[in-house]
Amino acid sequence: TFTFPHIGNVGVNGEDVENDSVASATAARGAIFRCDITSPSNYRAQLDLSAWMKRRGIIAVSGVDTRALTALIRDRGMQHAVIAHSPSGQFNIDELVERARGWNGLEGADLAKEVTSQKPHAHTETAWRWNIGYGRSSVDGPHVVVVDFGVKKNILRLLADQGARVTVVPASSSFDEIMAYAPDGVVLSNGPGDPAATGVYSIPVIKKLIAEKIPTLGICLGHQMLALAA
Known part of the structure; x- marks a missing residue:
């Protein structure tokens, strides 16, 4: 869900896709907006957001007070919910309620394994x-190993x-797998779960990095785990 009411005015383009792993390309299953998606008005736009979401099978709903919803999530945690669409306008409410109740929640959910890179790789795009x-980097600077829990490509x-x-x-x-790269520093990335x-x-692993005094930076999920390890 988005707290800002107007979403979509910059449109979508392939250059700004943030997922680094193919596994994370369809991580979002739905979206909640305050207002209907705005038509794009940006010279870099290749597609409007609604069409982009439709191509990926991502359902959305608008007309929701998303700031109130965000406050609810902040105060009471993740909520059980279902977004549904029916061309006929007919819904089986009892079935939808059961689907919402059947969600296991995020507690205990290791979602990083679902969106992480499957194998190590170098990143050179600037x-x-x-x-x-x-651009492409050709500088042989300090070696940073990024542990991918669902990393945004722009961080890389x-x-x-x-x-x-x-x-x-x-x-x-x-x-040992991380240290085999002889890193000058390690970044624990953002991610879900x-x-x-x-x-x-x-x-x-993080505790060992700390004990060996390897410079380590955590972002989002990575920062939370760094705090738990410290």
């Missing part, structure tokens, strides 16, 4: 620049843009 687009681009040599490894990588669940296998 940040977008006016009239140039994305900005690391490369600062002169880092970037290697991305799967969420379940062991301490319960940090305690992902931390079952990640926190022992």
